[in-house]
Structure formats: C-alpha cells, structure tokens
Amino acid sequence: MKTLLTVLLILSAFKLYLFQSSVTGGRTALNGEFPYQVSIRHNGIHICSGSIIDKITILTAAHCIHNKVSSMLSVSVGSVDVSLGYVYEVSNQIIHDQYDPQKSLNDIALLKLHNPVQYTMNTQPVALATQRIPSGVNCVAMGWGFDVKPMYSKYLQRIDLKTIDTDACKKSYTSNSTFPVTDTNICTMIRVGHGTCHGDTGGPLISYGQQIGIVSWEYTCNQNLPGVHTRVSPYLEWIKSKTK
Numbered sequence: 127m128k129t130l131l132t133v134l135l136i137l138s139a140f141k142l143y144l145f146q147s148s149v150t151g152g153r154t155a156l157n158g159e160f161p162y163q164v165s166i167r168h169n170g171i172h173i174c175s176g177s178i179i180d181k182i183t184i185l186t187a188a189h190c191i192h193n194k195v196s197s198m199l200s201v202s203v204g205s206v207d208v209s210l211g212y213v214y215e216v217s218n219q220i221i222h223d224q225y226d227p228q229k230s231l232n233d234i235a236l237l238k239l240h241n242p243v244q245y246t247m248n249t250q251p252v253a254l255a256t257q258r259i260p261s262g263v264n265c266v267a268m269g270w271g272f273d274v275k276p277m278y279s280k281y282l283q284r285i286d287l288k289t290i291d292t293d294a295c296k297k298s299y300t301s302n303s304t305f306p307v308t309d310t311n312i313c314t315m316i317r318v319g320h321g322t323c324h325g326d327t328g329g330p331l332i333s334y335g336q337q338i339g340i341v342s343w344e345y346t347c348n349q350n351l352p353g354v355h356t357r358v359s360p361y362l363e364w365i366k367s368k369t370k
Contacts (some may be wrong), residue, residue: 155206155282161267162252162337163282165202165211166328167238168194172278175269175329176201177337178251181242183369185254186328188235189341189358190224201237204249206282208270212249218300220368222361231304233342233356234366249348254358254365255336259312261291265333267314267341267353287314287331287353289338297351305343310360312339313352331355 155163164184166174174190184201191199197220202211218238225232259265260325264326268284299305307313314331331339339355 134258139176140235143313143346144152152286155191155268157206159206160282160284160332161176161204161246161248161250163268165208165270165331167202167213168189170200172202172270174327176237177330177342178203178243178249179254179365180251180369181245182239184237184239185337185340186235186237187233187342188221189227189230189233190328191237192221192227194219194226196237199237201239202300203243206247208280208282210252210277211265212244214243215293222364228304230354231308232345232361234340234361234364237364252332252337253335254362255333255338256326256359256362258357258359259289259333259338261289261294263289263333265289265336265338266357267329267331269327269329269341277322285316288350289313289333290315295354299350299354305354309352311342311355312355312357314339314355315352318355318360 134275163176164176165172166176166186174186176184176186177284179185186265196216199216202213205211213300216237217240220236222234265287266284268282270278270282290313296307299307327341329341330337331341337358338355342356343354
C-alpha cells in the first residue's frame with residue numbers, strides 16, 4: 127500500500143511538472159482570447175509561436191525557422207491546447223535578408239501557407255501597430271514554452287507585462303549578453319519571476335489589440351533581466367512588400 131501511494135504521488139508530481147505554466151508567472155489563456163496565436167511545428171513538434179496576419183501569412187521570429195526546411199514546417203491554429211487545433215502546411219518561408227543569427231538582429235520572418243486559414247471565432251488575424259510604442263505601456267505576451275523544464279506547456283499561457291525604456295534595456299544587457307539591444311527592439315518587464323521563455327519565442331507581444339512586437343530572446347528566463355522583442359513598426363514596409 128505504501129509503495130502504491132508513493133507511485134501515485136510521483137505520477138501526480140510528474141503531471142504537474144508536465145503541464146505547469148510556461149510563460150512564467152502567467153495564467154492559462156481562454157479559448158478565443160488570442161485568436162491570432164499559432165503553434166509553429168517542426169516534424170509535428172511545437173518549436174515556436176507565431177501570429178496570423180492574413181489568411182496565408184504567419185509572422186514569427188527568424189531564429190524559429192532559420193536552417194529549417196519549409197516542407198517540415200506546419201502551423202496549428204484555433205486552440206489553446208497545443209495538441210489540438212487545425213494544422214496547415216507551410217509552402218515557403220521568408221527570413222529578413224539582414225537577419226544576423228549571431229547577434230539576433232532583424233529577428234523577423236514570415237511563413238506562407240499552402241492553403242488559406244479559415245477564419246472562425248477562435249482563428250482571426252491580428253492588427254499590426256503602425257506607431258512606435260513608448261515605455262510604460264501595458265502589454266501581454268503568450269506562449270506554450272518552458273523554463274528549465276524539458277517540456278512545453280499543454281495549454282497556452284499569458285502574462286501581463288509593461289514596456290520599458292530602450293536605453294535602460296540596453297544598459298541591462300551591456301555585460302550580460304552577446305546579443306545587442308537596438309532601437310528595432312522593444313523590451314518588457316514586470317517583476318522577477320514573470321516573463322517569457324524558451325518555446326514562447328516568435329509569438330506576438332500585444333498592446334490594446336495590436337501586435338507591437340515579436341518575442342525574440344531573454345538571457346535568463348523569468349529572472350531579473352528584461353525580455354527582448356523585435357519591434358514590429360520598423361518592419362511594416364518589409365512585411366507589406368512580402369505580402370503583396
């Protein structure tokens with residue numbers, strides 16, 4: 127009996143370990159709360175997030191698909207459960223021509239789908255911000271990622287954040303990262319233990335219904351350094367040129 131109880135406790139702990147929050151310090155998102163959010167998959171396995179910007183185009187981070195073959199990529203839409211949703215195959219990928227993987231500069235890319243996404247209540251495009259967002263603005267990030275745990279979250283997690291001053295963000299990373307923070311980044315923080323992490327990248331940073339950023343990188347997940355995102359507004363012309 128004692129052995130059985132021990133086994134049950136271990137199984138219970140493993141279940142909690144497997145499905146605990148990924149966006150650290152956040153909560154589980156509701157179905158339809160972020161209808162533009164997609165899971166990007168490689169060989170059917172979740173690797174990153176992205177956002178629907180039109181029926182055949184997904185916006186994501188370049189590092190998510192760098193050195194990946196389009197035919198091995200797909201996206202899942204319409205569900206907060208990473209194992210569910212409607213799956214669409216990728217026909218082509220467009221990585222920014224000045225993307226620098228060594229410095230994570232111009233970390234932005236598009237995925238083109240074989241077939242158009244069917245819009246529903248849980249599947250909709252996101253509007254892109256056209257203005258530069260200042261510091262002190264409320265925003266939200268979401269994803270299925272993980273911290274040090276080798277498992278993705280089963281359910282989409284969301285976290286409320288706030289944009290911070292870019293110069294302050296640059297100073298935070300002066301001696302802490304090989305990646306530079308530039309004016310094409312937007313940084314966020316709320317408090318220690320709250321933020322994005324591995325597997326959340328590529329997903330949208332949202333403020334008042336508009337996408338202001340793409341989750342790019344964070345030196346130490348949920349610690350005392352800001353999250354760094356690709357700022358959307360400087361790349362609007364590039365996006366438009368690739369979606370004509």
